[in-house]
Amino acid sequence: MDALAENKVRIPSMAGSSAKLQAVDAGIETGLKGLTPAKITEVISRVLSAETGARLMAYFSACTHCGLCSEACHFYLSMDGDPAWSPMGKVKQTLWEMVKKKGRVSPAFIQRAARIAYTECNLCRRCSLYCPIGIDVAYLLSVVRRICHALGVIPLYLQDTVNSHSATFNQMWVKADEWVDTLQWQEEDARDEIPGLRIPLEKEGAEIMYSVIAPEPKFQAGLLYKAAVIMNTAGVDWTMPARPGWDNSDMAMYSGDFEIMGRLKRLYFETAVRLRVKKIVMCECGHAFRSIYDTGNRWLGWRMPPIETQHAIDFYHELLEKGRIRIAKKFQPLVTLHDPCNMVRGFGLHERARDVVKALCENFVEMTPNREYNYCCTAGGGVINCGPPYKQTRMLGARVKALQMQTAGAKIVIAPCHNCHSGLEDINQHYRLGLHIRYLADILYEVMEKPGAKELSEQEAA
Amino acid sequence: MMSKALIPLAVSAIVFFCLAMSFAQEDHARLDNYVFEKPAMPPALFDHDAHNEKAGIDDCAICHHVIENGKLSEFETSEDRPCVECHGLSPSAENAIALRRAYHLRCKGCHLDRESGPIMCGGCHSRGV
Amino acid sequence: MHELYMIVSGPMMWATCVVFSGGVIYQLGRLLRLLLRKERSLLSYMSLRYSLRSIAHWIIPFGTLNMRRNPLITLVSFSFHICLLIVPVFLTAHVVLWEEAWNISWSCLPGPVADGITLVVPAACIFFAWRRLRRPEVRFVSDPADFMFLVLVALPFLSGFYCCRHWPGYEVVMIVHIVSGQALLVSLPFTRLAHMILVWFTRSYMGSEFGAVRHARDY
Known part of the structure; x- marks a missing residue:
């Protein structure tokens, strides 16, 4: 059952000294x-x-x-x-x-x-x-x-993100103009591929508010691009807030600063109300979902989130099921799926995630254990956010995860969660597993039909 | 003459023996538990005469009582009837005290009252001999 | 002996009943009071369906992943808990006492069966103690009281077995049997043996959160 017991390829343990790691x-x-x-x-x-x-x-x-x-x-x-x-x-x-x-x-x-x-x-x-x-x-x-x-x-690094939340209402000290700039930059880039594409800002009365976490504008802007392409292709009536309240990440929940957590979530829900949207769709992030669905809402006195909140896995599932996104050619290389704790033990999206993966990919193999029983990426819960002082411990603690991914046999690991993504990438490098960690959006963008898209030259696509 | 006179005596002896057989096994050291289906324990050790002598019990009605209209009969006793005749195997409308409970209350109850005699299972339901 | 028996089976037994039921009521009251005063919102997440789903999976042998992963512990734990509950209730000697005192009666375990399963409990206690000492992850979270509880649980069963056999001196052991059983009952609500009462609530809550809110299995 456990990869540790079953695995033939041993990754040596360095646990002997680990307890004394200071x-x-x-x-x-x-x-x-x-x-x-x-x-x-x-x-x-x-x-x-x-x-x-x-x-x-x-x-x-x-x-x-x-x-x-x-x-x-x-x-x-x-x-x-x-x-x-x-x-x-x-x-x-x-x-x-x-x-x-x-x-x-x-x-x-x-x-x-x-x-x-x-x-x-x-x-x-x-x-x-x-x-x-x-x-x-x-x-x-x-x-x-x-x-x-x-x-x-x-821990200093964790507290720094909380300070950022407190001062800017986002996790990574993204300034107000940087946020809008980044969205417009991604919009402009994406219009080269899909003319007429928009990232509608502050559109009151839109059906959907799309929200991301600060690492996206900070250093993964490509994900905003891909989201815009998916939204435009599917013909979704959507918007993104231009003012603070756009980031639904929440390290305060993990540092124990529930007062700040409450402030963040209040502004977040109020932003959705201000834009008069019917529901919130959020990017592939696990802890942010936990914060709005499980922890932050309760702190504010909401039994359930006051506005319907949909995680990207579920949203892609809906788009594919309703045929609003069609697949041009399925992704061919063998992929495996990492079940993020907050999406699976937190919201039971494991079967939908598989549906999406199988709709996108021709060749899928399970890692074991999976679904609710999947091993943690060792990054979540704010652990990766505690920063470099603890990376060594985190890598030692991820040995069983490394074994599990290695045993699955696929070179591509889909991790529909930001924290998992970063954590698994660290594991991949530390244990030299030679894997590629991908978001669902990466693959969806790659394999979807894009009617009206201009053929990009190889150079541009890269 | 002698032999003729002995006949009724012999008959009554046989009758008595048969009667006695139906109340107790041949060794009088244990109570007869034939009415119990699959008894869980060995029958209780009980030597009638030795017990009563030691306990100083003269009044048969202490055990062999007769209850009429909810009252202990002053004159009648029931040595001639098996206990199960009144105390059924399970409690009934006529008699709430079932046989097993009657035995336990009678024996153990008296032993506790007098602080004398066995009060734990093995004292009577001895597995030995 | 008569006097001692009268004391332990009379006033002490009554005291045990009072302390035991009082303790159970006290613990339930404390739980409810804390729940209503501090965590009332949790009540809104309780779901009968998912409480029962969770309890069902955890009350059926091998109904959960962790049970299937540890078949020996599953077998021992289930035998232990089943015998722990069945023996005191269905043992002939106990039924007779209920019958004497309250004129109520029910069917009894056949003697040899009762003998056998009585010994399951102390045997399981030995296994648990061995596991507690031997497995580092269990020893790490053990404290001396955990071993004491095993003795406390095993003692009434061992002494009871001794008495059932009518071994020499069993009258004295009988007193030990009664008193140790009373000690077990008295300590139950106030120690971690209280999991007997609390587990239904903790399982129901976990089941409700996992089932109704998180749409996932908790087994």
Whole structure:
């Protein structure tokens, strides 16, 4: 069942030294300087009493310490079964002690707790499928993150993205004019291929608001181009906001800064209301979907998102099913599919993702395990956003993922999620797997019929 | 003459023996449990005379009682009738106390009251001998 | 012995019943109070259908991926829990006590079967203890209390088996049997043995979130 056990090609483990890996992180170091035992106790008690309730009580009272969650975790599997990396093992080293000692823990304990909660758990919820009791370990570790946030002990890179969210309402310090410029630049480029193509900005009353995350305008502008081509070809009545509120990414959700998360999501939903759209369609991003569908909406008091929100996988599925996009010639090379945690364990899009992949690609092979049981990319949950100090650990923790992708046998891995995409690309390079990580949009753009498109010269297409 | 006089005696002896057989197995050390289908435990150890002598029980009606109209009969006793005649195998409208419960309440109940005699399973339902 | 038996089977048994049911009610009340006061919104995600789906998968042997991955643990855990519940309820000696006290009765386990499955419980406890010591991922999350619970659970079954055989001195063991059973019942609501009560809620919640909100399997 597990790729680790089945795999014939061994990728050597470097887990021996991994537990002792100590990253130097200015964010955490600085935060620790301001801590006193009294403050730690006060903050932990406050968060536990004000923000946790029946779930925490039930989880801690009911956990039988059986260890059956361990083998769900890609970190645990990759680190050769070192128990410090198992889901409950991580809880034991963090929240468990905090609760038991009523918050009387040392700054050194907080330092370790922050490292574990922020960088050694992706909150991917795979262990939720393994626990017989039904304990949500990801929830427990996000409580630890909330505590660390309240203590000001947060990895520097992660906090920087939160600061960006706070100041600009996008994740990557994209300035207001840069955003519009980028869209117009992509529109102009795309008009060379499809004359008359538009990226409609601020079109009130459009059917769909298309929203992306800041990495797209920042360094993956090609994805905006491809989205514009797909929207125009399908004849979708769409728009994009020109003002802040266009970015639905949310690292505040992962840093534990729920107040900022709330601000982000409020502006996001209000932007959709301002544009009077019927629904939001979002790019191939997993955590952003979690933020609007599961976490941010709840913080704001919405049981479900106040406006219908559709993930790209589901949107492409709809376009293909309704025949609004037709396939010219299917993609030929063998592909495999990585199920992003937030789209599969978060929204059950696994079958639709397969439908789309099979509609686009002639040759598809599953990686094992798959669907809800897929291994995490080791980048999600804000872990990749904690930056270079933790990359080595992240790569060690991804060994089982590397094996899984290698075993699948396809050179092309489709990952319909930004975080997964970046994470898998890191794994690909670290383990020298020789893979190509693609978005669905990449392939859809490549194989779709584009009526009215000018034939591009080879040079232009490249 | 002698032999003629012995006949009724012999007959009554045989009758008594047969009667006794139907209440107890030949060794009187255990109660007869023939009415129970597939008894879960060995029959209880019980030596009638030795028990009563040791317990100082003279009144037959303590065990062999007769209940009439919900009251313990003052004069009548029931040594001549099998317990199951009143205490059925399961509780009924006429008698709520089923046979097994009657035995347990009677024996164990009395032992507890007097703080004497077996109160745990093996004291009576001995697996030995 | 009579006096001791009277005390443990009388006032102590009543106290056990009161503490046990009081504890269960207290824990349920605490859970409900916390839920209503702090996490009331979670109630809106509860779905009967997906609660039952989740419980069904986790209550049927090999109904989940993790159970299929660990067949030995699945077999031992299921045997353990089934015997743990069946033996005390359907053992002849216990049924007789209910019959004596309350005039209620039900069918009993045949003697040899009861003997056999009584031993399943301590045997499983030994397995669990062995696994707790031997498997690093389990040892890492174990504390001394976890081993104590195994002893606490095994003791009434071992002593009960001893009494059933009427082995020498079983009268004293019987007192141990009753008191250890009472200790088990009393500690149940207040320790992590409370998973017996809480698991229905945690499973239902996980099942509801996964089924009704996340459209995915939680098994």
